[in-house]
Amino acid sequence: MGAMDDSNTDVIQGTLDMLILKTLSLEPMHGFGIARRVEQISRGVFKVNPGSLLTALQRLERAGLLDAEWRQTTNSRRAKFYTLTRAGTKRLEVETADWTRRASAIARLLRTEG
Amino acid sequence: MWRQVTYGLRSLFHRSRRDQDVAEEVEQYFEEATTDWRSRGLSPEQAKRAARLESGNLTTVQEQVRSYGWENAITSFIGDLRFALRQLWKHPLFAATAILTLALGIGANTAIFTVVQSVLLAPLPYEDGGRIAVLNTRWTNSGHTIPRVTGPDAGDVRDQASGFEAVSLYSGGSLGVQLRDHAVFTGWAGVDSNFARVFRLHPIAGRVFTNADAHRAVMISEQFARDNFGNAQAALGQTIQVENEPLQITGILPGSFDFPNKTQVWEAYPLRPESQSRTAFNYKAVGRLQPGVTFQAAQAGLDGISHRLEIAYPVDNAHKQILLLPLQQALTGETRPTLLLLWATVALILLIACVNVTHPQLVRSMDRQQELAIRQALGSSRRQVMQPVVLESLLISLIGGVCGVGLAIPGLHGLLAIAPEKLPRATEIHLNGWVLAFTLGLSLATTLVSALLPARRAANVNPADALKQDGARGLSRPGASLLRDGLVVAEVTATFVLAVGAGLLLHTMANLLTRDLGFESRQLLVVEADAPAHSEQDAQRVVRQYDELFVQLAALPGVEHVAGIMGLPTGSYGSNGYYSVSGGPPVDHDHAPWANWSVASPGYFQTMDIPLKRGRDFSSGDLDGSQFVAVISESVARQSFGNSDPVGRQIRCGLDSDKWMTVIGVVGDVRQESPAEKPGPTLYMPMSQHPFYANQIHMVLRTQVQPVSLINAVREKIVQTNPEIALRFTTMDAMVNQSMTTERFRAALVSSFAGVGLLLATLGVYGTMAYSVTQRTFEIGIRMAFGAEKGDILRKVLGHAAMLAGWGIALGLLMSLGLARMITSMLVGVSPLDPLSLGIASVVLLIAATAAAFGPGWKATHVNPMVALRAE
Numbered sequence: 001m002g003a004m005d006d007s008n009t010d011v012i013q014g015t016l017d018m019l020i021l022k023t024l025s026l027e028p029m030h031g032f033g034i035a036r037r038v039e040q041i042s043r044g045v046f047k048v049n050p051g052s053l054l055t056a057l058q059r060l061e062r063a064g065l066l067d068a069e070w071r072q073t074t075n076s077r078r079a080k081f082y083t084l085t086r087a088g089t090k091r092l093e094v095e096t097a098d099w100t101r102r103a104s105a106i107a108r109l110l111r112t113e114g
Numbered sequence: 115m116w117r118q119v120t121y122g123l124r125s126l127f128h129r130s131r132r133d134q135d136v137a138e139e140v141e142q143y144f145e146e147a148t149t150d151w152r153s154r155g156l157s158p159e160q161a162k163r164a165a166r167l168e169s170g171n172l173t174t175v176q177e178q179v180r181s182y183g184w185e186n187a188i189t190s191f192i193g194d195l196r197f198a199l200r201q202l203w204k205h206p207l208f209a210a211t212a213i214l215t216l217a218l219g220i221g222a223n224t225a226i227f228t229v230v231q232s233v234l235l236a237p238l239p240y241e242d243g244g245r246i247a248v249l250n251t252r253w254t255n256s257g258h259t260i261p262r263v264t265g266p267d268a269g270d271v272r273d274q275a276s277g278f279e280a281v282s283l284y285s286g287g288s289l290g291v292q293l294r295d296h297a298v299f300t301g302w303a304g305v306d307s308n309f310a311r312v313f314r315l316h317p318i319a320g321r322v323f324t325n326a327d328a329h330r331a332v333m334i335s336e337q338f339a340r341d342n343f344g345n346a347q348a349a350l351g352q353t354i355q356v357e358n359e360p361l362q363i364t365g366i367l368p369g370s371f372d373f374p375n376k377t378q379v380w381e382a383y384p385l386r387p388e389s390q391s392r393t394a395f396n397y398k399a400v401g402r403l404q405p406g407v408t409f410q411a412a413q414a415g416l417d418g419i420s421h422r423l424e425i426a427y428p429v430d431n432a433h434k435q436i437l438l439l440p441l442q443q444a445l446t447g448e449t450r451p452t453l454l455l456l457w458a459t460v461a462l463i464l465l466i467a468c469v470n471v472t473h474p475q476l477v478r479s480m481d482r483q484q485e486l487a488i489r490q491a492l493g494s495s496r497r498q499v500m501q502p503v504v505l506e507s508l509l510i511s512l513i514g515g516v517c518g519v520g521l522a523i524p525g526l527h528g529l530l531a532i533a534p535e536k537l538p539r540a541t542e543i544h545l546n547g548w549v550l551a552f553t554l555g556l557s558l559a560t561t562l563v564s565a566l567l568p569a570r571r572a573a574n575v576n577p578a579d580a581l582k583q584d585g586a587r588g589l590s591r592p593g594a595s596l597l598r599d600g601l602v603v604a605e606v607t608a609t610f611v612l613a614v615g616a617g618l619l620l621h622t623m624a625n626l627l628t629r630d631l632g633f634e635s636r637q638l639l640v641v642e643a644d645a646p647a648h649s650e651q652d653a654q655r656v657v658r659q660y661d662e663l664f665v666q667l668a669a670l671p672g673v674e675h676v677a678g679i680m681g682l683p684t685g686s687y688g689s690n691g692y693y694s695v696s697g698g699p700p701v702d703h704d705h706a707p708w709a710n711w712s713v714a715s716p717g718y719f720q721t722m723d724i725p726l727k728r729g730r731d732f733s734s735g736d737l738d739g740s741q742f743v744a745v746i747s748e749s750v751a752r753q754s755f756g757n758s759d760p761v762g763r764q765i766r767c768g769l770d771s772d773k774w775m776t777v778i779g780v781v782g783d784v785r786q787e788s789p790a791e792k793p794g795p796t797l798y799m800p801m802s803q804h805p806f807y808a809n810q811i812h813m814v815l816r817t818q819v820q821p822v823s824l825i826n827a828v829r830e831k832i833v834q835t836n837p838e839i840a841l842r843f844t845t846m847d848a849m850v851n852q853s854m855t856t857e858r859f860r861a862a863l864v865s866s867f868a869g870v871g872l873l874l875a876t877l878g879v880y881g882t883m884a885y886s887v888t889q890r891t892f893e894i895g896i897r898m899a900f901g902a903e904k905g906d907i908l909r910k911v912l913g914h915a916a917m918l919a920g921w922g923i924a925l926g927l928l929m930s931l932g933l934a935r936m937i938t939s940m941l942v943g944v945s946p947l948d949p950l951s952l953g954i955a956s957v958v959l960l961i962a963a964t965a966a967a968f969g970p971g972w973k974a975t976h977v978n979p980m981v982a983l984r985a986e
Contacts (some may be wrong), residue, residue, distance in 0.1 A: 031139060032146035050143050051178035052170045054136075058182050062117045075149070080139045 138563025216514025219467030265387025290840025507565030604924020616953030
């Protein structure tokens with residue numbers, strides 16, 4: 001049970017949850033689907049490592065933000081699909097607002113400094 | 115939150131399903147990744163590699179995902195616990211010995227702590243009992259304190275002291291109570307109406323008496339009501355008699371209340387004390403502090419009153435101080451040293467037990483050094499290496515603790531069976547939550563003590579070093595054997611201290627048993643008799659009746675002599691005080707001569723075999739109207755008459771009159787309270803001249819047959835003469851024995867604990883020696899191959915054991931010197947540095963240690979060099 005101390009800082013600390021929630025707000029998805037989608041939308045800026053991702057999914061599920069269900073994929077394999085719950089939707093709104101506020105604050109700061 | 119719990123529990127109980135779920139999800143993730151790469155045009159092989167490159171190792175990811183969740187900590191704990199259990203199961207001898215050892219240690223501690231907790235620590239079983247105080251009288255010039263007060267002094271406290279809710283005066287003892295057709299001996303107390311306020315008494319039937327009920331009402335205990343009237347309701351309103359005074363039962367108190375000292379009958383006394391003398395300490399007093407008033411504040415108030423009284427009564431109250439003591443302290447103060455001694459004793463036992471358990475664990479952790487080293491080398495953390503070792507210890511301690519409680523319950527019964535009757539609050543002693551918490555704490559503490567050393571050693575293993583060592587070939591770290599030797603020395607030290615304590619107390623007991631008491635206690639039947647008497651005529655009639663009875667009883671077959679006495683040695687009656695002689699040297703008030711006062715019938719000295727040294731015994735001619743006479747013991751003669759003949763001289767004391775008495779004879783001294791006491795001065799006066807002190811007496815019968823075989827015949831004779839006389843039978847031997855119960859209790863307990871300690875220490879030395887011989891088999895093989903004699907090998911092993919014992923004894927001697935102060939007050943005729951006890955303890959330990967090493971030593975001499983050198 002060695003801890004994974006991967007140094008690829010693929011995702012900014014603390015934003016993984018938000019990215020997952022955002023991704024799932026579009027449609028239910030399985031683990032790999034989420035990883036690919038995050039990568040695609042961010043145009044390769046964010047790389048998601050499966051260990052962290054699947055652990056985060058468990059955490060969000062236990063926190064009641066996601067529901068999970070085994071379903072058939074498009075190429076007819078079984079996969080665990082995650083759906084946003086109502087609590088998840090609410091959390092995403094809060095986090096998005098929060099993030100936007102902070103990001104714009106930082107942007108302002110950087111501008112005045114520059 | 116709810117999901118956290120339910121999901122965690124679900125995965126805890128359906129571990130495999132969750133594991134599979136995770137495994138599948140991760141596998142599926144990798145498959146999708148591979149498919150994704152293939153769809154971008156890679157070959158199946160290339161796609162697989164690309165997925166691996168991108169996502170890492172599949173198993174590692176599974177591990178990572180699986181380790182999420184609080185339930186994993188529990189799972190790993192359970193895993194270690196299983197491992198520890200398996201380890202114990204695989205070493206049943208070690209496990210059984212360790213558990214039994216700790217069970218003994220913890221059991222002894224639990225039993226003693228139960229007594230300590232119930233007697234010394236638990237609050238008194240009275241409503242808000244922490245605010246009840248006892249009034250004592252103390253003389254500031256000598257520091258002498260007695261648990262009694264005079265009537266007027268206590269009355270002044272009641273009237274003047276602020277800070278008290280109520281102050282109650284009482285006096286009590288054991289006396290005969292006359293019921294309708296018979297008389298019974300019972301615990302009795304005369305108490306004023308404040309008594310019920312001090313103790314906040316709530317009768318289960320009837321009411322508490324008021325001041326108007328004085329000398330007319332009693333309260334009795336539920337027990338007394340059941341024994342004599344059937345039940346509480348039937349007893350209510352009935353009349354009983356005490357000293358010919360008819361008293362109506364107005365209230366029944368719950369069976370749990372028996373203050374003071376097993377009282378069952380409480381007679382109403384007036385609030386205004388009848389004795390108005392400031393030098394007659396006829397009363398005891400208790401008070402209840404008002405809420406918020408501290409003992410200190412109340413004492414300060416009392417000091418002011420004491421001071422005013424000293425000025426108002428400069429003679430009677432000179433240096434007199436009324437001293438406040440919490441009731442709990444007053445009740446248990448005398449027992450405290452004994453209980454603390456026992457507590458210290460069992461603490462030593464536990465220490466020995468811990469050492470005994472530490473050693474094999476240390477040995478096993480050393481044997482496992484290589485395994486542990488490998489685990490560390492493979493990346494286990496310090497905690498992961500220590501956890502199983504500590505857990506194993508914890509299991510042993512907890513099982514040992516449970517078994518210990520199992521042992522403590524019968525142990526406690528045995529202990530109470532031999533406990534002195536004086537042990538306060540004996541009925542309140544029982545196992546309770548506090549005791550169990552103490553035992554649990556003790557188990558955890560033993561775990562810490564016995565596991566920390568081995569666990570730390572396990573964690574501190576340097577893999578490189580450990581793998582180079584080979585215990586079986588004697589190639590181990592030099593520190594290891596020193597540590598084990600240290601444990602043996604500690605064990606011997608603790609056992610030595612126990613053995614010395616046991617030796618001293620047993621020596622004390624032997625001294626007491628062989629002491630000349632000043633009288634012959636064998637073949638002596640004792641009848642405690644109380645005939646009711648209220649007026650002087652009553653009392654004189656009783657004395658005449660007793661005199662007739664002595665003659666009749668002496669005529670019974672098997673009876674040699676009969677006499678009566680108020681103040682029998684080791685008995686419950688008696689008086690004492692200062693006396694003066696006419697024509698003697700001027701009396702120094704601070705050092706006035708003092709003696710026990712006894713009231714006897716003619717023939718008492720002959721019956722008791724107390725030698726008459728000079729003059730004559732009392733006779734039937736010494737009557738109330740004739741010249742008052744007295745017989746003195748040798749100490750009185752020596753301290754007041756020096757070398758001159760005391761016969762014919764005048765003496766007086768404050769028993770009941772200040773008439774001068776003529777000394778008519780001198781007899782030998784006796785040990786009055788118990789064999790532990792020095793033979794002391796006694797002043798004997800005839801029953802016929804002091805009838806008020808002669809209705810509650812001990813009859814003594816010197817018999818030619820077994821004393822107890824005469825009980826029925828004697829009872830019949832007495833009841834025929836007067837059925838109102840309350841009777842109780844015993845023998846002088848039993849009374850003397852009874853007076854030594856505290857000493858016997860201490861000696862019996864401490865020596866049995868010392869025995870347990872010795873057994874454990876012997877086992878410990880054996881274990882250590884056996885291990886060290888096994889470990890040195892290779893070395894011994896080499897020595898023998900080079901021509902060492904068997905005798906040399908044996909001598910070397912025994913010598914090692916003897917040396918360790920020697921160190922332990924030396925340290926033990928030092929400790930005993932330090933602890934001598936604690937035990938001095940419990941010794942009689944023995945110095946705390948008694949060479950006999952110290953010598954025996956040293957020899958016993960030396961022999962035990964060498965004997966324990968003999969088996970392993972013998973084994974060492976049978977080492978076959980060829981086998982030893984070839985052995986892996």
